[in-house]
Amino acid sequence: MIMVNIPSPAVSIVGRHNSGKTTLIERLIAELVARGHDVGSVKHHSHVGLEIDYPGKDSFRHRAAGASETVIAAPGQLARIKTLEGEVECSDIVRSMPGHDIVVVEGYRKSGLPTIEIMRAGNEADARVAEVFAEGARRGWPLGTDFTQFTRGTVPPADDDEAREALRRAQEEAIAAENAHFKTQHPDHVDISNKLPTNNTVAIVTDIEEALRAAELYNVPAFDLDDIAGLATLMEERFVRPRVTVVIQAGGESRRMGRSKATVPFAGRPLICRLVERLAPVADDLVITTNEPDNLAFLHTEFPQYRVQLVCDSFDYRGALPGLYTALQAARNPYVAVVACDMVFASASLVVAEALAMNETGADVVVPVNKHGFEPFHAMYRRMACLPAVRRALDRGEKRAQAFFDDVEVLEFPQSAVLEAEPMGGCFINANTPEELHSLEESFLEG
Incomplete structure (x- = not known):
């Protein structure tokens, strides 16, 4: 984990x-x-000499003997007393x-x-x-x-x-x-x-x-x-x-991969399991959008603690923007982190950083940006503002994920901020072919 x-x-x-x-x-x-x-x-407490332990207790005796830090543990409780300079x-x-x-x-x-x-x-x-x-x-x-x-x-x-x-x-x-x-x-x-x-x-x-x-x-x-x-x-x-719904977009069969990206093996397990394990710790609600819910039903048994929701696409045609609409519609929380399931090094820390930036600035979208442009599939969206804006863009015939950005407040998250949240980088690397996945798997196992 x-x-x-x-x-x-x-x-x-x-x-x-x-x-x-x-x-x-x-x-x-x-x-x-x-x-x-x-x-x-x-x-x-502004006064020198604050004492939360007292003579006669074993923990006090530990400190009196010279321990600079003492932890007192009991069922359901933990206290730490540490001597500090200043x-x-x-x-x-x-x-x-x-x-x-x-x-x-x-x-x-x-x-x-x-x-x-x-x-x-x-x-x-x-x-x-x-x-x-x-x-x-x-x-x-x-x-x-x-x-x-x-x-x-x-x-x-x-x-x-x-x-x-x-x-x-x-x-x-x-x-x-x-x-x-x-x-x-x-x-x-x-x-x-x-x-x-x-x-x-x-x-x-x-x-x-x-x-x-x-x-x-x-x-x-x-x-x-x-x-x-x-x-x-x-x-x-x-x-x-703010409560965050994390949506992992798993789609279905990938032509370039030759099979479903979600179930393709990575380090001996389905790739989707890696994404769940990386992102679930920062999710108040976990959704996986997929056109193969029966093939991913094993996730309910694999991760019962997360109550994973499997949601089918809202539209019968493919495209980044329809997929984003499905993610926003399925979310139950005000902030929605959307991540593609082929982002092998997707970062929970980046999700947290984006949520904090959204909370601080009031932006409707917090999207990483680098020399390749926007990274809309490792970004944060404010559901109430983005859902209607995405719908309007779809009605205009748009399919690009960022087609609605002009209609909402967008905060560009620069590479420096990404690296501050995730110093190891690599958050946006994705695998589109078996060869790319194999290369990423080798680097993962070597690391």
Whole structure:
């Protein structure tokens, strides 16, 4: 089985001390899990000397004896305690947590992650920050403006003395409120001037009217403290890993191969088995389009864990575009990865990279492009946008796979991005003849 670490998307919940971050995260995780998502979480603890083990336990004794890393394993649970130099970057932590639909991070404001900012009226520091946030919105300054620099008059608008003075007073009051609350307990805390919404802020959660109005001016979605369902929906739409149907196009008899490519032997097994094993780990749903479903029925027994669907072509004539239409129509998920069954080195990692690029950019098609042109049969398609566009192209008599590209948003995935996802390359090599397949098989066995 091919092992693929599917990167987990992540969002950070940020706010000042006592703003209600943990409570919000607890309720948000419960809502996302109830909707069927696999959720991971990260808690940032800013104090040196965090101890999650305690004297008397065997694991503590292992560490006390000098072990730099201890793993505690029990049925259904695993914990790892490791001694580190310095602090691990949030991005490294998230990378070490693959396979989740979403990771919810508490803190790490400066991580570069999309952030959801919480401000609570009952928290004096939040109320003061809301004033600064609102003042910036009223003045039309970009989200992410360094308001501290504005108050010092070191950046434009240098002539806006009234605004700078208003911000200076608001910030001084906010910092004083924060300091008075926990300065003695946290002497190394960061002052509140570094705890304002930034251009990474994707939502505001608040019961403060000023903050709600400021969010509206900045065109940032805002939610009431109790609107957990609304916040979860936003996360589903923008950040939760999208469900992907992987479609392997197996067709039927190949004239140049002299027989079905799907069942031609490769390394002692039908070639289609290799494709299933390479791609199934990143598929939420696995479809094989074929005109010989009876000959491929053995896949149900071979791979019962994947509930493989065998789907016949929607049209009685051949062509790349009709085959793509069948793939999109059969898919049950919003993202559809389409791969030809003769691509011996088809890459699950590339499928993941394409899905992430589609999620980040909002493109309807993410298609690799190289000196040979587009590679539409190792590409990602947004079902809702592409299915009607493909149908219109078919009605015009088109048969080329890319004939509908002008009607949708296409993101070209360059060779550099392909190699970043799959350093070994070779993703698009296909076998059309017995000689080509034999050559690929030899190189595979030698490697």
